[in-house]
Amino acid sequence: MKLGILFSGGKDSTYSAWLAKEFGYELTCLISIFSKNPESYMFHTPSIKQVKKQAQIMEIPLIIQKTKGEKEEELKDLEKAIQKAIKKYKIEGIVTGAIQSIYQSSRIQKICDKLNLECFNPLWQKNEEEYLAELIQNKFKTILTGVSAYPLDESFLGKEINSEFINELKKISQKYKINPAGEGGEFETFVLNCPLFKKEFNIINKRISSTGENSWKMELEVE
Amino acid sequence: MILIINICEERLHYLEFVKLKPIEDILRKEKIEYQTIYYKKITDKELLNKKLNKIIICGTSLKDKEYLENLDYFKWIKFPKLKGPAGSSLWDKPILGICGGMQILSLIFGGVLVENKEIGQIKIKFEKEFLNFKPSFNEVYLLHNYAVINSEFEVFANSHELEIPQAIKHKTKSIYGVLFHPEVRNKELISYFCRNV
Numbered sequence: 502m503k504l505g506i507l508f509s510g511g512k513d514s515t516y517s518a519w520l521a522k523e524f525g526y527e528l529t530c531l532i533s534i535f536s537k538n539p540e541s542y543m544f545h546t547p548s549i550k551q552v553k554k555q556a557q558i559m560e561i562p563l564i565i566q567k568t569k570g571e572k573e574e575e576l577k578d579l580e581k582a583i584q585k586a587i588k589k590y591k592i593e594g595i596v597t598g599a600i601q602s603i604y605q606s607s608r609i610q611k612i613c614d615k616l617n618l619e620c621f622n623p624l625w626q627k628n629e630e631e632y633l634a635e636l637i638q639n640k641f642k643t644i645l646t647g648v649s650a651y652p653l654d655e656s657f658l659g660k661e662i663n664s665e666f667i668n669e670l671k672k673i674s675q676k677y678k679i680n681p682a683g684e685g686g687e688f689e690t691f692v693l694n695c696p697l698f699k700k701e702f703n704i705i706n707k708r709i710s711s712t713g714e715n716s717w718k719m720e721l722e723v724e
Numbered sequence: 725m726i727l728i729i730n731i732c733e734e735r736l737h738y739l740e741f742v743k744l745k746p747i748e749d750i751l752r753k754e755k756i757e758y759q760t761i762y763y764k765k766i767t768d769k770e771l772l773n774k775k776l777n778k779i780i781i782c783g784t785s786l787k788d789k790e791y792l793e794n795l796d797y798f799k800w801i802k803f804p805k806l807k808g809p810a811g812s813s814l815w816d817k818p819i820l821g822i823c824g825g826m827q828i829l830s831l832i833f834g835g836v837l838v839e840n841k842e843i844g845q846i847k848i849k850f851e852k853e854f855l856n857f858k859p860s861f862n863e864v865y866l867l868h869n870y871a872v873i874n875s876e877f878e879v880f881a882n883s884h885e886l887e888i889p890q891a892i893k894h895k896t897k898s899i900y901g902v903l904f905h906p907e908v909r910n911k912e913l914i915s916y917f918c919r920n921v
Contacts (some may be wrong), residue, residue: 523786524736559850594734603865603908607844610786610867614843619787623739626908628749 513598538570781825826901835874
């Protein structure tokens with residue numbers, strides 16, 4: 502079955518894509534939504550350029566859709582992007598990286614249902630600790646590019662998700678009740694290497710900026 | 725031992741509806757022994773396993789409707805092929821059907837399928853205690869195209885306004901069905917079924 506991957510360049514969408522491939526599905530295209538609204542409930546706000554590079558290194562075509570990020574408008578933009586993927590690449594299903602968010606997942610389910618597509622959420626309800634351990638075990642090299650939950654601060658930006666980080670996060674999440682997988686928006690990630698990539702990215706430039714109270718992001722340039 | 729029946733036609737859906745936290749993880753955490761099998765591969769060997777004491781039939785995706793065309797694979801629920809003690813012991817095993825699983829249980833006992841698409845989180849009202857859910861409103865996660873109506877089952881909870889049965893139990897057998905997905909927001913229901921029914 503030909504699948505379109507809702508892709509942000511972070512660990513959840515990349516790992517879901519890899520699982521789909523492992524289960525024998527064809528990764529036909531990536532679909533990335535770039536929201537002008539950094540507070541979007543639906544989409545992460547990755548850097549377009551870097552996602553393009555990830556798509557190139559995986560040799561999978563990329564559909565880019567920009568959105569203003571206004572609540573219901575961004576869903577229409579997502580639907581538009583998926584329709585493009587159906588037309589151009591004949592996809593028969595969508596893969597998402599949804600883990601816990603019923604808000605995101607049920608909206609995507611509704612769009613897939615309307616467009617007569619299968620909707621796959623291979624990380625759905627996955628145990629967070631097990632998930633992070635699996636990422637490492639399956640050779641995903643992922644770093645933090647955004648944090649927005651106390652006590653995470655800018656010193657976490659650029660940290661790699663490895664066993665040391667997982668132990669640190671475990672302590673923090675017990676004490677401060679944050680979601681260790683970061684899907685509650687506590688942190689955002691960027692995948693530098695994984696089994697889908699032909700080679701590993703190097704960071705050649707980074708810029709850290711504050712995006713609000715207790716919230717920072719790091720814009721990357723990779724090659 | 726719990727027999728988990730997978731009705732997903734697409735292999736990747738196994739992760740979403742059966743494997744991960746959904747069902748197997750809950751049982752693993754509770755240290756309950758289980759075996760998972762695709763519904764078309766069930767044989768007497770699994771059903772007559774002496775260790776088997778309960779069965780869970782999991783749900784699947786909106787697009788996947790294959791199981792509805794293949795209800796014959798579930799005839800054993802109503803008519804265990806084997807006569808005598810083996811057959812009657814199968815007859816008595818508690819079964820929990822989730823979403824598509826509930827539809828199957830109802831249809832096998834002569835129920836009627838009605839179109840009813842519900843996606844997302846809603847509040848439903850339990851009228852009576854059901855698998856340790858006290859009579860009250862509860863938030864549940866829904867993902868289905870059809871509901872089922874069957875007078876052989878008692879209804880314990882309805883969707884708030886539409887009167888769609890969300891939790892049912894067979895009037896004389898230990899056969900339970902939930903149209904919502906307890907593995908998402910109501911995991912305790914699965915643990916309770918496995919431990920206490």
